[in-house]
Amino acid sequence: MKTKRTGSSFNALRSARALESIFLFTTGKCNAKCAMCFYANDMEQKAPDLSFEEIKKLSESAGAFNRLWLSGGEPTLREDLPDIIELFYKNNQIKDINFPSNGIKTERIIQWLKRIRTRCPDCNVSISISFDGFGGTHDTQRGVPCFYQAAETLKRLDGEFKDDGRVIKNIATVITKYNVGEALDFMAWVYGRFNVTTHTIEAARGMTREDGVKVLTEKSLRDIQDKAAPYYLLYAKRIGEGMTMFRKRLTEFFYVGLYRAMYTIRAANLDKPAPWGMDCTAGETTLVIDYDGRFRACELRPPIGRVKDYGYNVREIMASGAMKQEIEAIGHGHRANCWCTHGCWIMSSMTFNPVKMIAKLIKSYGETKRLARPLEVTEERLRGMEEQYHLDRDKLAAIGIV
Numbered sequence: 001m002k003t004k005r006t007g008s009s010f011n012a013l014r015s016a017r018a019l020e021s022i023f024l025f026t027t028g029k030c031n032a033k034c035a036m037c038f039y040a041n042d043m044e045q046k047a048p049d050l051s052f053e054e055i056k057k058l059s060e061s062a063g064a065f066n067r068l069w070l071s072g073g074e075p076t077l078r079e080d081l082p083d084i085i086e087l088f089y090k091n092n093q094i095k096d097i098n099f100p101s102n103g104i105k106t107e108r109i110i111q112w113l114k115r116i117r118t119r120c121p122d123c124n125v126s127i128s129i130s131f132d133g134f135g136g137t138h139d140t141q142r143g144v145p146c147f148y149q150a151a152e153t154l155k156r157l158d159g160e161f162k163d164d165g166r167v168i169k170n171i172a173t174v175i176t177k178y179n180v181g182e183a184l185d186f187m188a189w190v191y192g193r194f195n196v197t198t199h200t201i202e203a204a205r206g207m208t209r210e211d212g213v214k215v216l217t218e219k220s221l222r223d224i225q226d227k228a229a230p231y232y233l234l235y236a237k238r239i240g241e242g243m244t245m246f247r248k249r250l251t252e253f254f255y256v257g258l259y260r261a262m263y264t265i266r267a268a269n270l271d272k273p274a275p276w277g278m279d280c281t282a283g284e285t286t287l288v289i290d291y292d293g294r295f296r297a298c299e300l301r302p303p304i305g306r307v308k309d310y311g312y313n314v315r316e317i318m319a320s321g322a323m324k325q326e327i328e329a330i331g332h333g334h335r336a337n338c339w340c341t342h343g344c345w346i347m348s349s350m351t352f353n354p355v356k357m358i359a360k361l362i363k364s365y366g367e368t369k370r371l372a373r374p375l376e377v378t379e380e381r382l383r384g385m386e387e388q389y390h391l392d393r394d395k396l397a398a399i400g401i402v
């Protein structure tokens with residue numbers, strides 16, 4: 001049965017600022033060694049992960065909030081992750097889960113998503129698989145050979161959740177020195193070969209594991225984003241299939257407008273901090289909990305305490321002197337001048353700046369429409385790229401991609 005996509009919590013634009021998103025680093029373990037990983041130093045501390053009982057206390061004290069952003073480490077290495085998600089569904093009535101993964105544990109991802117859909121039926125799940133480039137490029141950047149495994153995961157996700165509008169299938173590509181030359185070809189190939197909801201691109205951020213991987217400038221990132229813009233119109237069309245004309249248009253407006261607005265802010269912040277044109281609401285609406293129990297207002301700022309010192313009570317943490325001081329220091333981004341490229345916070349902050357957001361959406365939608373151009377994603381071109389980038393077509397055929 002086809003499950004219709006329902007409103008995500010992003011649709012509920014609000015101006016009252018309250019806890020809306022918890023970013024939970026579920027584990028400090030990972031089965032990849034990505035060159036651009038910004039959490040490598042933290043993971044190398046090898047501190048123990050928060051236990052299920054500790055996370056249970058956090059969930060029980062948090063009250064209702066909308067969105068749980070999983071992070072890590074690799075979330076699929078946390079054996080009790082489905083139980084943790086169910087905790088937040090039951091105790092906090094979460095409406096959206098962001099589930100990033102490197103896609104290596106294919107079977108586990110499929111089985112866990114099935115379980116989440118059964119036990120958390122009213123929740124949208126955005127599963128975001130890291131996919132950085134063709135074959136060897138992806139493997140080099142990820143530090144382990146996993147291109148075909150990630151491809152298989154994406155194919156299985158499409159097969160298992162094709163008609164389930166609550167499972168949003170995303171591909172996330174981080175641009176580095178390794179894949180910058182093929183990023184636009186890769187966007188075309190991904191669009192042609194995978195039935196995903198979207199494909200986000202972002203520049204490597206933070207302190208990366210490997211030096212020298214960040215090669216983009218504001219100008220080169222804007223150039224890639226402009227050239228990629230027409231794909232977002234195609235993705236919007238894909239999402240709108242089967243909708244009424246009115247809903248199609250509305251979906252295209254929000255989808256394309258949101259991505260372009262976020263991308264514009266990101267590019268402006270790549271070389272130097274540049275005000276977002278709206279308040280950053282880090283610490284007012286967001287809480288980051290590291291795998292070892294440290295907490296922060298924002299992933300890119302230092303930890304400001306330990307959850308155990310507040311009895312694992314999220315309400316106390318949000319109302320704590322440490323959090324108040326941090327919010328004061330950030331000053332909605334203006335005081336700290338720490339404007340960044342972090343899409344999760346840009347998106348989260350947009351929902352709390354509704355008037356400014358609508359103005360940005362109108363402008364961004366118009367810009368994308370002006371960048372529209374015919375895209376050639378033919379079978380011939382797809383095959384040509386598979387040859388050019390030395391993909392193993394037998395392996396792709398075995399997975400069901402060609």
Ligand code: SF4
Nearest residue numbers: 030032034037073102
């Ligand atoms: S970027 Fe993600 S998948 Fe890669 S090493 Fe870091 S935590 Fe693991």
Ligand code: SF4
Nearest residue numbers: 280298338339340345
């Ligand atoms: S502007 Fe960026 S770095 Fe500064 S608090 Fe907001 S999300 Fe964090």
